[in-house]
Amino acid sequence: MGYAFSLDDVAYLRSDAGRAALSSLADLPLTPASRLDDVKLTKQVSPTHFAAVLETLLLRRKASKVLFRDGLFTSEALQQATPHQVAAHRARRFSGPAHDVTCSIGADLGALPEGSIGSDLDPVRLAMARHNLGDGVPLVRADALRPVSRGVPVIADPARRDATGRRTWRPADFAPPLDELADAYAGRDLAVKCAPGVDFAVAPWADEVELVSLDGQVREACLWTRGLATPGVSRRATVLRSDGPEWTITSADPDDCPVGEPDEWLVDPDGAVVRAGLVRHYAARHGLAQLDERIAYLTGPTPPPGVRAFRVVEHGHYSEKTLRSVLRAHDVGRLEILVRGLDVDPNALRPRLKLSGSGEATVALTRVGRRPIYLLAHAERTGKS
Structure with missing residues (x-):
C-alpha cells in the first residue's frame, strides 16, 4: 500500500524546506542494502517528515519516465x-x-x-x-x-x-x-x-x-x-x-480473411488487437490468414511493417519428443517458447527439451482444429512503413 501521506506531509514537501530536503537527498542509493543508511541520513536532514521524504524519492524514481518531473505521488496513485x-x-x-x-x-x-x-x-x-x-x-x-x-x-x-x-x-x-x-x-x-x-x-x-x-x-x-x-x-x-x-484498427474495418496452412511468416498480433477481438480485421488489412479461426496466430508471405514477426523454418505435429529432435537437428540452445491454444507451461517444458546447441530460435506451440502443431522460426523486426 505504501506510505500514507498526510496533508501536513504534502505541505512540507511543497515548502522551501521540503524542496531543499528532496534536492539534497536525491542521490541516495535507495537500495535494500542501503536502507538503514538512507533512513539515518534522511532523519538527519528532515527529522519530522523523513518517511514522506524517503517515499517521495522512491516514487519519483519510479515515475521519472512517465509522469511529472519533481512530482508528488502516492504509491497507489502512481x-x-x-x-x-x-x-x-x-x-x-x-x-x-x-x-x-x-x-x-x-x-x-x-x-x-x-x-x-x-x-x-x-x-x-x-x-x-x-x-x-x-x-x-x-x-x-x-x-x-x-x-x-x-x-x-x-x-x-x-x-x-x-x-x-x-x-x-x-x-x-x-x-x-x-x-x-x-x-x-x-x-x-x-x-x-x-x-x-x-x-x-x-x-x-x-x-x-x-x-x-x-x-x-x-x-x-x-x-x-x-x-x-x-x-x-x-x-x-x-x-x-x-x-x-x-x-489503429476498428470493428468497422473489413474482416474477411482466410484460414490457411503455415506460410513463410508467423505473426502474433499486438495484445490490443487480440483483446479487442479484431484479429480478423488486422489479418484482412495486411493480407494474412489465420492458422485456426479460434486462435490469434496469423500467417502469410509478407509480415506487416514495424512489427516483430517470425520467419518460419519448419512446422509439424507437436509432441515433446518430436520437438526435442527438431531442436537438436537445428542446433538450438536458446529458445523462446510461445504458446496459444494448448495447455503447455513454457517454464516446465524448457528443461525437458534438454537444449544444448549453439543457436537460438523461437517455437510457437498451437493447434489447428484439434491437432497440436509446432512452428520453429527466427524472430525478426520488420521495417517501418
Whole structure:
C-alpha cells in the first residue's frame, strides 16, 4: 500500500524546506542494502517528515519516465497513473475542456485540453495534483457520483483495488462502481478508463471500447459513450510506440480473411488487437490468414511493417519428443517458447527439451482444429512503413 501521506506531509514537501530536503537527498542509493543508511541520513536532514521524504524519492524514481518531473505521488496513485503517451492519445479525442471526476494526482487531467477541471474526494491527492499541475487548473473536492459540473464531457478512472488493497476485476467493486458512474452521467459524454482485463460485457452502456497498447504492452481499456464514441465503431485497438508511428484498427474495418496452412511468416498480433477481438480485421488489412479461426496466430508471405514477426523454418505435429529432435537437428540452445491454444507451461517444458546447441530460435506451440502443431522460426523486426 505504501506510505500514507498526510496533508501536513504534502505541505512540507511543497515548502522551501521540503524542496531543499528532496534536492539534497536525491542521490541516495535507495537500495535494500542501503536502507538503514538512507533512513539515518534522511532523519538527519528532515527529522519530522523523513518517511514522506524517503517515499517521495522512491516514487519519483519510479515515475521519472512517465509522469511529472519533481512530482508528488502516492504509491497507489502512481500504480494506476497513465503513461503520458497514453494520456495524450486519449486527450486528443476531447475537442474542448473536460471534467476529470477522479483526478487523483493529476496525471490524466494534465493531458486534457486547456480549461479542463478536476475533482477528487481525497484531499491529499488533490493537494498533490495542485503541486503537479500548478495553480492554473481548477480543482475541487467532490464525490465523482455527485456531479458538480455541467456542459462538458466527463472522464473517470475508478480505483481498482478492494478494501484490503488487492486488485479487483469486479466492476461493482471499483471505486466508484462502473454502473453507478454510468448512471450519474447518463446524459453526458463519458469516458471511463479501465484495466484491459475487465469483461466489457458488464458495461453495455459503452458505445465504443478502445484497447490501447504502448511499446507492446496493453496499458488500458477506455469505454467511450455518446459524442465521444466514433459512429459505427464498437471496438477499437490503438497501438502506440515511443519510437514510431501509432496506428489503429476498428470493428468497422473489413474482416474477411482466410484460414490457411503455415506460410513463410508467423505473426502474433499486438495484445490490443487480440483483446479487442479484431484479429480478423488486422489479418484482412495486411493480407494474412489465420492458422485456426479460434486462435490469434496469423500467417502469410509478407509480415506487416514495424512489427516483430517470425520467419518460419519448419512446422509439424507437436509432441515433446518430436520437438526435442527438431531442436537438436537445428542446433538450438536458446529458445523462446510461445504458446496459444494448448495447455503447455513454457517454464516446465524448457528443461525437458534438454537444449544444448549453439543457436537460438523461437517455437510457437498451437493447434489447428484439434491437432497440436509446432512452428520453429527466427524472430525478426520488420521495417517501418
